[in-house]
Amino acid sequence: MAGGGEAAALEFTPTWIVAAVCSLIVFLSLVAERCLHYLGKTLVKRNQKPLYEALLKVKEELMLLGFISLLLTVFQGMIQRTCIPAGWTKHMLPCQRLDEKAGEVSATKEHFVAAEILGLIGRRLLSEVGAGAEHCQKKGKAPLLSLEAIHLLHIFIFVLAITHVIFSVTTMLLGGAKIHQWKQWEDRIQKDDAGKGPKKVTHLQQFEFIRKRFKGIGKDSVIWSWLHSFGKQFYRSVSKSDYTTMRLGFIMTHCPGNPKFDFHRYMVRALEADFKKVVGIRWYLWVFVVIFLLLNVNGWHTYFWISFLPLLLLLAIGTKLEHVIAQLAHDVAEKHTAIEGDLVVKPSDEHFWFGRPRIVLYLIHFILFQNAFEIAFFFWILTTYGFNSCIMGQVGFIVPRLVIGAIIQLLCSYSTLPLYAIVTQMGSCYKKEVFNEHVQQGVLGWAQKVKMKKGLKGGARASKGSMNNADSAGTSVNIEMAKATAKEDSEIVGNSE
Template sequence: MAGGESGRSFEYTPTWVVALVCFVIVFISVFAERALHKLGRCFKHKNQDALFEALQKLKEELMLLGFISLLLTVFQGLISNICIPNHLANIMLPCKMETLQHLTANNGRRLLAEVVSDKCSEGHVPFLSLEALHQLHIFIFVLAVVYVVFCASTMVLGGLKIREWRHWERSIRNEASRHHRVHAPHLHLQEFMGRTGRYWRKFRVVSWMAAFFKQFYGSVTRSDYTALRLGFIREHCPSNPDYDFYKYLMRTLEQDFKKIIGISWYLWMFVVIFLLMNIAGWHAYFWMSFLPLILLLIVGAKLEHIITQLAKDAAERSGDVEGIPVRLSDELFWFHRPTLVLYLIHFILFQNSFEIAFFFWIWTTYGFKSCIMEGLNFIIPRLVIGVIVQVLCSYSTLPLYALVTQMGSMFKQTVFDEFTHDLILTWAKDRKFASSEANESMSKLTTEPTNPVCLSQQPVSEIELSCPNKS
């Protein structure tokens, strides 16, 4: 019979079917693993250690998703055997019960309570059916695929935007080589100070409105880049005016990318909350799709407003202090913490990828006519918002963050190039090893004579920590 044939166990399944399915699964898995391995070797060959570490972080997140799926598989029998009363199973449903009964009658399927009536007593239904567990497996797979694609697009779009600043860096360095170093950096400072606008632009509300619209067009101009670059070098690298600020931004973006692709515990808590709020009639996923867009616009406006405040401060001090266009400070950031912006960007990108993954999961599992999918008037705005958030955040807000957060009081470890950074780590290890040897020598002072003259004649190695010359 059809029902019996569809319910065959492993004992009565043809071996060629089992072997074929295993072969396809293993082939796809090995191909994906080797592709990631090749990509990692490419990063190592190009000395892009930050991207290599980001790839390792991505593998960890994929392994976590695979482990979650494995736990669902192992405990699916135990979960499906748990029974709960009917009245508990009929509250907080994604679709109304009338819709479910109507679809059941049209498709000729049995209700869930009838399918598993032999497992649960009358008036009870399974806590989570095997069919629901299978669909949850599919959701985890779709989430992993969408997450990987969104992470890759984030890095590609962000890198493309910052690479547009490369010719600015080269032009500034060429001007500095042709002119006197005192005058060359100030060619664009007047234009940067003019960012504050006229008298009416100095009102807080008007200034915030101008910053809000600025993030959509010309968010960073050459004058902005020149002034912020000069302020950073004057603060952190005063002995090296030729420091390659562009390469520093690229290294910083790669370091921040490692934090963005991770799925922290609080993001998983948000996933649980989002799944909990998917109740029929609430249109929760439609309204929640506006959350990343609103946060993104606020973050972008804040970063633009910080640049305006820096320009305003430079304009006010231009008459008193000559040659210091930007004064770096953490006071302009929320709670005096520039890293807080990165956490918000992380949440925005993850929330957006989760929204798109949930949409594709419903589409592939139930189709467009599903009650969870709702109507086109809800679907189209969600997709449009998802695309806008991904492109705007990756191409505009993330590069803007990489530039503006360098105006904080503290510099990041990426201020050093790869060679200098490795040299510092080697020096620190040598100092630690030398310290341990010194402790052993001190323990022998009471038993062994020591010649202070010999000790004072030992050579001392010193490393001057300064910004590398990138000429």
Template sequence: MSGEGATLEYTPTWIVALVCTVMVVASMAAERFLHHLGKLLKRKNQTPLFQALQKIKEELMLLGFISLLLTVCQNVISEICISETLAKTWLPCTEEEKQTSHWTTSHLDSLFSSYVAGHGVGRHLSSRPSTTNYCAKQGKVPLLSTRALHHLHIFIFALAVAHVTFCALTVLSGGAKISQWKQWEDDIAKEYDQKNVLYKFTHVHEHDFIKDHFQGVGKIYAFRGWWHAFFMQFLGSVTKSDYTTLRLSFIMNHCRSNPKFNFHNYVMRSFEADFKKVVGIGWYCWMVVVLFLLVNVHDLHAYFWVSFIPLTLLLAVGTKLEHIITELATEVAQKHMAVEGDLIVKPSDHHFWLNRPKFVLLLIHITLFQNSFEIAVFIWIWVQYGFNSCIMGNIAFIIPRLLIGAFVQFICSYSTLPLYAIVARMGSNFKGSIFNEQVQEGLISWAKEAKKKVQKKESSTTSLSPARFLANQQKSKFMNR
């Protein structure tokens, strides 16, 4: 029996069986919950949300693999030795702070250490004296202690859970906001049924859409347009006149033959399809994590400055989306004084950054991840090391971080995501989600059957000899006569 505690050889079998039972039951309960949730989404034809759930499962599987690697390789990593000089560079906390705040390292560790000290063990159970002595004999220190690996393990898990949770809450809140537009869609449908189908003229500059967004022509008015767009993202980012005009413009440019097209359903389907991309953790997200773990050096206050990145991205994206509406209004106001029929704008990709509406979604994804990263780090440090830990930073930096995180979360849910849901539809092309699930499946089956028929016809034509092919051509011409 070493100071590391009893092994399984000297542990009561009922304890081992009990712990294994609890772990298995908890894991199977979580797996069954996700399974039945997926079946419920499929039964309700919520295919985009089902795909988002599959994405979450992939992230959980990735986390499980990372956990397995950390567990299997922890002894190997802790036996990699480096010099003490390297071990004392780029520290989040100084040695003086380590001595003064050692007692606040972890609420759980403190309780566990008290228990160990009371029983005369004299060392933390999560540490491994054998690996420490292995490096100490060489006059070096471990690359990463087993205890630090354990804390890193918890951090990665906390980050992923926080990201999935906050993204789900944000997107669900945004979906609830978009659902409020259904009343506008119903009102438009009623007005269309009651409308007297006569040609009319619309005075462009008297239209509500133009009044709300057109700022004039010239450099000064262009600046006013950006300033106006910046504040509009906080003051009801989408109005009824915006929805009505953008809806009609989409229908007239993409499905003119169906004036009763349910634009609201299309926006919701597209929004749900984008959800699976937002909820995932891409490779660039993990690169961000690694980068800021690297620069979290004492006195740099890296996590405070990190909190401004999602805020800046969010404000830039919201301003750009609002300015796209301003540009659409400006194009019409500059070209026409009056138009025949209702006001229609021209959707185009060139209004978006890099001429790609999807690039905006990428920035929103990074914004949500950065914000969840900031909040996850705060919660992890608080639980693992305590509020007074040196790695937490000065309280003057903590409060602004939390306020910025809450602000980003609220604005992204209330304004930016709903704004993206409708403005992204103003690109040159439309998505397959314009059709419902049954129509999409029918079109895919039809396309496959048509492709098979073409390939079969081509193969039968090439298999004929030249003389036989010419004879068939002559025969078909004769029959056509």
């Protein structure tokens, strides 16, 4: 039987304690599950299907975390009893070993202060040794992972996933608030179009969109255009003239039969649909987690240098999106000196990296995840080992990481995300969110029938091709299909908007 100072085993623990703890855990779990359930019902009632799908994605991530937790709990005994040579544990350490530190000679006062801190941390890390460690010590080896390390790793994975979801939701809310301000531009355009007079010839330099975006022709103008695009993302990244011109270019290219098309509402629906992809943690992001943990070696300051990666990517994305707008203005200015009527730009995938606007979404996904990783790792170390931990690093490396994290969050929310929402609509294809839910179901049903017919007629090889065509029709409705169904669907789309 356990003594007074030792922890009691389950068979010697009072049943009322076991029942009370289990009741509390079950109660909190049911409250969380019911909250998510009623939130889902509310989103369905308000016809927020994309946000509801994002909520389902969050539930999937929670289920994955639960499975990871189960694996760590079930196999923690096996991991502890897995023994490795003691020499293997002396390489690539996040903190310098206590014995190595004691062997160094230094006459400075800072050395002794650091040695004292490292000693306290070393005793903290070595304070809990389980039965698995004793089992390996008898063989002259070391356990693969201690019980404390397994427990802390378990907590870190949970904190990382929750932080990523919170950061993604925060970015979506702040960016959505910025995009909502454009609604007044859409309402004003709809109102002005009703009483528009006859078309007149206008010189291109009289258009604000051309005057602010077109920097001339030549090598110097290209360099100046990129520099202007870099600076533009920090202040009024999207102006009213930008919105008006890109909106008209989208409508004239993809749905010319419906000039009253609510471009703002379509853009918000498309952004909500993309949000469900951003809130999840894909497999390649878990690979990055493993790589980051691997590179956390003492003296490398890996997390400090890695914190610059999402910032540089975010600045590159913002510059590229602003430059796409400048390219639209450049294409029009090169072909015309004056036009009759309104300024119409030509959307094209050629303006984007590798001709794929979706690449921007994947990069934003990585940026948000990497930023969440930095912040989650900081607070995890802070609450576990304290601010003076050797894993935390020096203050000169900690403060810049936190500042960079705040800059990334604000810049992505108020500039990059709104830019992504409108500029990526300037591709050659538009998304299925251009139709309301009723028409989307009809289009998806049509695509399914096409897939089945081509699969029956063409055999295995043709079946594979038809599936690709049908999938692309279901996820991004192309121009040719829109032209074929314009007469039948334009009135429905117009009424739905």
